[in-house]
Amino acid sequence: EIVGEEYFPLDTVDFRRTVEQIMASGAEVVFNTLVPPGLTPFLDELHKAGFGKRGGKIICTYFDENFFNLVPSEQIEGLYSCLDYYQELDDPFGRALLHRYQDRFPGSAMLTAGSGCTGHYRAIKMWEAAVTEAG
Numbered sequence: 001e002i003v004g005e006e007y008f009p010l011d012t013v014d015f016r017r018t019v020e021q022i023m024a025s026g027a028e029v030v031f032n033t034l035v036p037p038g039l040t041p042f043l044d045e046l047h048k049a050g051f052g053k054r055g056g057k058i059i060c061t062y063f064d065e066n067f068f069n070l071v072p073s074e075q076i077e078g079l080y081s082c083l084d085y086y087q088e089l090d091d092p093f094g095r096a097l098l099h100r101y102q103d104r105f106p107g108s109a110m111l112t113a114g115s116g117c118t119g120h121y122r123a124i125k126m127w128e129a130a131v132t133e134a135g
Helices: 017-025 037-051 065-069 090-106 117-134
Strands: 027-030 057-060
Touching: 017 037, 027 037, 037 057, 090 117
Parallel strands: 027 057
Antiparallel strands: none
């Protein structure tokens, strides 16, 4: 059962009222589509309110390996993420993509799926394959 739904401007960083409503509603799951800069303060507010300690679960459409460096681990314990690519998954496409990225952009900047870039890349490549097949 959906107990609430809210949308914010991209630059929103104060989520106290929203988290108070989440806690008061008894929500068991928060399906979150926030992106930075709002994602970090939102997760912080949920954590401070005790959402996870009471058994609450967070589903986040933006969370990838890069975000581990921005959020304390206790704020994301049990978080579910739903992206099309994670560096830890061992699939042929992902390995090849990661190797190409690392060759082209050596250093500490990791390939991310959080912005949807890997899904967009796959979509472009699928379109390319369809156009080629269709002649």
